[in-house]
Amino acid sequence: MAELNIRERQAGDVTILDLEGKITIGEGNVALRSAVRKLVSEGKKKVLLNLSGVSYMDSSGIGELVSSHTTISREQGQLKMLGLGEKIRELLVITKLLTVFDTYPTEAEALNSFK
């Protein structure tokens, strides 16, 4: 079984990636990187990462979130996040990334925020 499962959905011009599993070094962070690269290559630049199924992340997973953010910003796109669990939120507080990333509690609020 893959460490991280990624499902892609479309909501208007926003692409939602539902992530389920762990984003850790090796499989998890590589899977996320490929998924984001694929979207960018298809011109999909409004991306919402649904993290509500992500139970665990290490520093390389956090690093992958940063890279995804940078990659998409560089293309004048927008990366937003949804459904951060308590532990993931704690890691973003420790790394001071919670204010860098655009995070939302619900999918509706997240979708609404894309302009």
Next chain:
Amino acid sequence: MAELNIRERQAGDVTILDLEGKITIGEGNVALRSAVRKLVSEGKKKVLLNLSGVSYMDSSGIGELVSSHTTISREQGQLKMLGLGEKIRELLVITKLLTVFDTYPTEAEALNSFK
């Protein structure tokens, strides 16, 4: 929480002890010993041990079954057993006690066998 929980029920002149947990050295085997002693002291000599809730037993648990059997036989009583799981049965096969003990698959059959 106790390692072994014992509930006492009466079915005609047969006393059923429903055992739940582990019968291992220390708490489990001591609990069984006291329960059987109490029955004998009350003159209850037709005893059915329901082992269907017993997940684990060590050699001291097996030894306690033998002691219970001996104690009750000595008083001209009868000890029977019910609901042996696969693992407990395996231990009784290894120790050659399966033919010494009176064991039954169902409570009805076990109760029927008391005369």
Next chain:
Amino acid sequence: MTEETVELKLPSRIESIGEAAAAVADAARRLGFAEDALFGIDLAVREAVTNAVLHGNRQDETVPVEVGVAGTDAGMTVTVRDRGTGFDPSHLPDPTAEENILKASGRGILFMRTFMDEVGWEHPPGGGTLVRMIKKK
């Protein structure tokens, strides 16, 4: 190359039996032993530690029982060492013989031998008894 060792030093009391069994079972699970093998390993360890606590160290809590686990991809070795005076494992009564079948004790070593692939006793320098049990994968 993957190698794993676990070492426990426990007071000689009944509670230590379950603690030792839990540590060995965790290691066995990580080494990939099947559920069925885990049952037998757990039981064999309980019996060996019970003997060390009761017969070897006579529940003197100031004397340690030492449990060692060495795991490789091929299997695991478990050692249990007490500080007692030992015994002669070649002269044990057979608990399944008719004259012993109704005894209340004497079945622990039978379980250790049944569920592990190899069981042997040693007298390590420094005294006491060490039982070494091997379970292959």
Next chain:
Amino acid sequence: MTEETVELKLPSRIESIGEAAAAVADAARRLGFAEDALFGIDLAVREAVTNAVLHGNRQDETVPVEVGVAGTDAGMTVTVRDRGTGFDPSHLPDPTAEENILKASGRGILFMRTFMDEVGWEHPPGGGTLVRMIKKK
């Protein structure tokens, strides 16, 4: 008196990171650490082993990463040793500083320091780097 040590010798590859974390988490659970502490211990061990595998041993699978756990009633010490040339932990960039915040790496040691009570690096005889992390109960 209860003491427990776990020692692992693992090939320097990514898969070893999870194996080490699982063994340490099992030990921590047996020592009675709460779920919350377990999360942090698991993460700190992953970060330390990741560094040993990637930076220390550069994923040379013929070189081992050695993980040690020593547990007592008061807490646990975890050591992770590689065979690399080491680094200067007093000159690390702060990953939360503005100029670093968008870097893709550099947050592992921050997590180790956040979730463990003490973290220190040593250069043991025989070479390499050993990071020692202590978590109290």
